[in-house]
Amino acid sequence: MTLTRADIAKYPFVSDAAEEIRREDLDIQSLDNPELKEIVDRAVERIEEALKNNPPKVSYREREEDIEIPSFPVAIILAAASENNYLKRRYALAEAMRAYELLREEKREKFLDVARAFNWRIRSLTDEVGGRRFDFAISFIDYLRNARSFHESGFKLVNRPLRRGEVFLTKREAARLLREEIRRRIESRLEANVRSRLPESLLDRVEALNRRYASSVEERFIEELSGGMNEDALPPCIRELLSAAKDGRHISHLGRFTLTSFLLNIGVKPSEIVDLFRSSSDFNERMTRYQVEHIAGRRGSGTRYIPPSCETLKTHGLCPGSSDICRGVNHPLAAYRRRVRTFKKPP
Amino acid sequence: MDRIAFIRDRFAEFYEENASKIEAPSSISKREFGFFTFQENIVIRHKGFVSVGDLRDFIRRIVPSHVYYSAAYYEMPEEPMENKGWLGADLYFDIDADHIPTRCGKIHDTWRCRSCGFEGKGMVPDECPACGGKSFDEQKWPCEICLESAKHEALKLLDFLLEDFGFSLEEIEVSFSGHRGYHIQVESEAIRELDSVARKEIVDYVTGVGLEPTYHGLDGSPGGRRVKSGPCLDEMGWRGRIARGVHEYLLSATRDDLEELGLKKMIIEEILSRREEILRSWERGGPWTMIRGMSIDMWRRIIKRAVEFQSARIDTVVTTDVHRLIRLSNTLHGKTGWLKINVPADALESFDPLSSAVAFKRGEVTLYVREAPEFRLGEETFGPFRDVKVELPMAAAIFLLCKNAAEVVD
Numbered sequence: 001m002t003l004t005r006a007d008i009a010k011y012p013f014v015s016d017a018a019e020e021i022r023r024e025d026l027d028i029q030s031l032d033n034p035e036l037k038e039i040v041d042r043a044v045e046r047i048e049e050a051l052k053n054n055p056p057k058v059s060y061r062e063r064e065e066d067i068e069i070p071s072f073p074v075a076i077i078l079a080a081a082s083e084n085n086y087l088k089r090r091y092a093l094a095e096a097m098r099a100y101e102l103l104r105e106e107k108r109e110k111f112l113d114v115a116r117a118f119n120w121r122i123r124s125l126t127d128e129v130g131g132r133r134f135d136f137a138i139s140f141i142d143y144l145r146n147a148r149s150f151h152e153s154g155f156k157l158v159n160r161p162l163r164r165g166e167v168f169l170t171k172r173e174a175a176r177l178l179r180e181e182i183r184r185r186i187e188s189r190l191e192a193n194v195r196s197r198l199p200e201s202l203l204d205r206v207e208a209l210n211r212r213y214a215s216s217v218e219e220r221f222i223e224e225l226s227g228g229m230n231e232d233a234l235p236p237c238i239r240e241l242l243s244a245a246k247d248g249r250h251i252s253h254l255g256r257f258t259l260t261s262f263l264l265n266i267g268v269k270p271s272e273i274v275d276l277f278r279s280s281s282d283f284n285e286r287m288t289r290y291q292v293e294h295i296a297g298r299r300g301s302g303t304r305y306i307p308p309s310c311e312t313l314k315t316h317g318l319c320p321g322s323s324d325i326c327r328g329v330n331h332p333l334a335a336y337r338r339r340v341r342t343f344k345k346p347p
Numbered sequence: 348m349d350r351i352a353f354i355r356d357r358f359a360e361f362y363e364e365n366a367s368k369i370e371a372p373s374s375i376s377k378r379e380f381g382f383f384t385f386q387e388n389i390v391i392r393h394k395g396f397v398s399v400g401d402l403r404d405f406i407r408r409i410v411p412s413h414v415y416y417s418a419a420y421y422e423m424p425e426e427p428m429e430n431k432g433w434l435g436a437d438l439y440f441d442i443d444a445d446h447i448p449t450r451c452g453k454i455h456d457t458w459r460c461r462s463c464g465f466e467g468k469g470m471v472p473d474e475c476p477a478c479g480g481k482s483f484d485e486q487k488w489p490c491e492i493c494l495e496s497a498k499h500e501a502l503k504l505l506d507f508l509l510e511d512f513g514f515s516l517e518e519i520e521v522s523f524s525g526h527r528g529y530h531i532q533v534e535s536e537a538i539r540e541l542d543s544v545a546r547k548e549i550v551d552y553v554t555g556v557g558l559e560p561t562y563h564g565l566d567g568s569p570g571g572r573r574v575k576s577g578p579c580l581d582e583m584g585w586r587g588r589i590a591r592g593v594h595e596y597l598l599s600a601t602r603d604d605l606e607e608l609g610l611k612k613m614i615i616e617e618i619l620s621r622r623e624e625i626l627r628s629w630e631r632g633g634p635w636t637m638i639r640g641m642s643i644d645m646w647r648r649i650i651k652r653a654v655e656f657q658s659a660r661i662d663t664v665v666t667t668d669v670h671r672l673i674r675l676s677n678t679l680h681g682k683t684g685w686l687k688i689n690v691p692a693d694a695l696e697s698f699d700p701l702s703s704a705v706a707f708k709r710g711e712v713t714l715y716v717r718e719a720p721e722f723r724l725g726e727e728t729f730g731p732f733r734d735v736k737v738e739l740p741m742a743a744a745i746f747l748l749c750k751n752a753a754e755v756v757d
Binding site: 129130139140141144145147148153154156157158159160161162163164165166247248249250252253254282300311312314315316317 | 429473481482510511512513514537538541544545547548549550551552554555556557558559562563564578582583584585586663664667
């Protein structure tokens, strides 16, 4: 590892940064020490930038290592103390965005140092595959851990060059992947329980952040759809499963789970779903009722299940091919809800 | 004598003598075990063992029809599912002739309508041609073609695992399932903690789901319909596979195949009349630009077929399920009386399951066989049988009894 103090100011989340803090001897109870005011101010500002900027992004201040480095762990403490999920998620993303933009400008060697701080198995290369130049090869395990949340087809493993366990990436793609790793790392640090140990004056500042940005918090509620199902709005996969169930045709285990969880989520009653499976040759009322209620969260662990995503349905051969209803969505429930909403709109 | 009791007695004798050959899966104390028993088809799950000796004793004592263990590792394997404490799982692939369209058309399989009794051969229809009934009793038979097809898929999968995913032969265990397929297990610290989302990406990779040819070298002029270039035969990963699949397709496609793809008449004529030249073109960049009028969309249709040839047909659910129970090697399969056995990956090509998986090698029994297709075990071929009394070597007899196609004649 050859990261300098200037590097750590850029990427304060790498493990060396934590050591830096220990050296500076910052402990939570004494954060109200007036000597630390500048650091705490910058920490609050980091969070403010995350909440204010769109897309969320923390700024980078060159040649201010003495403030930049310690203000990061303090910001982590403050964000964790907010116990506000929106604030925490947004802050983690904003720090990751900051690092992403800096990483894209770095030389390869520096990039490797940062990636290896996350234990990535990564190496530099200058290979061309079919005329396209790649900068890095990374183990497919590290790749999958991070690319899983990307929905672009170009990030699907099946669409990447994969050789002897290594995925080839351009620098820009590798930076995008590292951004996700950084976001997750920071988000996990924000789970720390620090609120009770925070001095009063700092708690006030955290609460001020919470209040000030509460109005911009978009609380998204899942639309409760009542009045049962709107058959015209069903995506093709569910339509297919539904007609198979009505005809008593064989449906795979995953197919039955998909149909049941979908219908429960759009407000169909469990008893109606049980009736639906009646024409099945191996229908067993008691078993079916148990399974439907289990998926509804009325039994067992109490988890209420949602149907699998479009991608999962494709993998298991349950997607009959998308239709207009599915355009631009990646979940059958999303397709259905959008369609229902457009039906509701006055002409 | 009762069929089930007879099978159970032979299984009991077998395990008395051969349970010592059952090996413990790695980290045995972290695995869940499951068993089917002959009596009333009871399932015993959530069993744990600390040593292979205990496991062998248990198998000798209860004489199961099937023995399974979890691909997963748990802190406490005997607890109910939600308390087990999942620690990780091996990467597991199941290849079964059931999931492969085979050349035999499964003509050896039979089905019988539960409502009217109408019988037929081959794949089970959606509805009974006689009465429209939708529920059937099925009888499936493994045949040489089914087993060869499954092996072919396993070999393709091995290539993915070694060349693309970079696993070593030491990390991979290939086995014959004891019925109609093969299992491939990857045991490696690196993949143990992959969740089912990540495993799904691996499944999509080997099955070619979501593959977009433009990421693999199919290059069209921007916004245009013409192709400028495409992948070559000797490239690695999906690029080479696409090229080889297209080659295979163009080599063998008949007029009917090409028409089925919806290609224009003129293009079909061109492909058929210039086939030799097209195949030779791989020596210098491939046929991507040489067929007049061939649009990028038409190439995509051919590539779609190429991907079907080149992908490995696996049971997708098994690989993404991180709690799956899988059959234990060197135990008997209750539907055949054959063994699940390991095969060295580099010896798979020449492996003959119908010799190697035979468990019962002593004695003869007289059976009354209702119906069975011709089948081979080792060097010997038996059947076809229909309503006959016949004396058979034990392995063949157990096979027919397990298949519920015969009764023991006292």
